[in-house]
Amino acid sequence: MKEISLHILDLAQNSIRAGAGNVLIRIEEDSAADTFSVSLTDDGCGMGAEMAKSVQNPFVTTRTTRKVGLGIPLFKAGCENCAGTFTLESELGRGTRIAGTYQRSHIDRPPLGNIADTIAMLIAANPKLHLRYEHKLNGEEYALDTAEIQEILGEVPLDTPEVTAFIAEFIHSNESELESTEVQKS
Numbered sequence: 755m756k757e758i759s760l761h762i763l764d765l766a767q768n769s770i771r772a773g774a775g776n777v778l779i780r781i782e783e784d785s786a787a788d789t790f791s792v793s794l795t796d797d798g799c800g801m802g803a804e805m806a807k808s809v810q811n812p813f814v815t816t817r818t819t820r821k822v823g824l825g826i827p828l829f830k831a832g833c834e835n836c837a838g839t840f841t842l843e844s845e846l847g848r849g850t851r852i853a854g855t856y857q858r859s860h861i862d863r864p865p866l867g868n869i870a871d872t873i874a875m876l877i878a879a880n881p882k883l884h885l886r887y888e889h890k891l892n893g894e895e896y897a898l899d900t901a902e903i904q905e906i907l908g909e910v911p912l913d914t915p916e917v918t919a920f921i922a923e924f925i926h927s928n929e930s931e932l933e934s935t936e937v938q939k940s
């Protein structure tokens with residue numbers, strides 16, 4: 755069972771390989787509706803309609819190192835196996851939006867996993883990328899935005915080790931706080 759943060763890592767790497775300058779990663783959980791939704795929106799090279807359709811099956815890739823692309827099909831199958839849905843919208847030259855929803859309480863729904871280190875690592879490996887991460891749980895929400903952090907940092911690059919550690923800790927503590935709001939209300 756693959757953690758959701760590992761799917762997010764895979765999908766964000768697709769966006770980066772597609773030359774995206776801006777990537778939005780959003781998680782939205784609703785305990786009343788029993789949904790756990792993940793979406794990634796990028797302004798990378800996009801895909802034509804035929805490509806967008808074919809990448810949803812596991813034998814299509816533009817990689818040269820390996821013959822099968824599995825990132826998208828595995829994410830899609832994971833959602834659909836948890837009574838969820840998957841959508842891919844893409845426009846050549848404009849960008850791509852991939853969204854998947856799981857039934858939140860589904861026995862096979864993977865845990866989110868270590869999203870703090872995942873996001874921190876993505877930023878450290880791509881310090882020029884504008885990445886925004888948002889997580890909403892019922893009425894509560896927080897975000898981490900590299901543009902806001904960069905403004906505070908000035909000349910200091912986003913791949914400075916202390917900055918990476920700060921980002922991981924920021925997300926980690928905000929995730930804990932989000933979780934605690936649900937425990938309090940239930």
Ligand SMILES: Nc1ncnc2c1ncn2[C@@H]1O[C@H](COP(=O)(O)OP(=O)(O)OP(=O)(O)O)[C@@H](O)[C@H]1O
Pocket residue numbers: 764768769772796798799800801809814815816817822823824825826827849850
């Ligand atoms: N955000 C995106 N923008 C543009 N093209 C994309 C995007 N995501 C995926 N693609 C295209 O879809 C193909 C399939 O993606 P997928 O993640 O399923 O496999 P992969 O990245 O090729 O290999 P793997 O993820 O298994 O390492 C990619 O090779 C790429 O051509």
Ligand SMILES: [Mg+2]
Pocket residue numbers: 764765767768823824825826
């Ligand atoms: Mg991939």
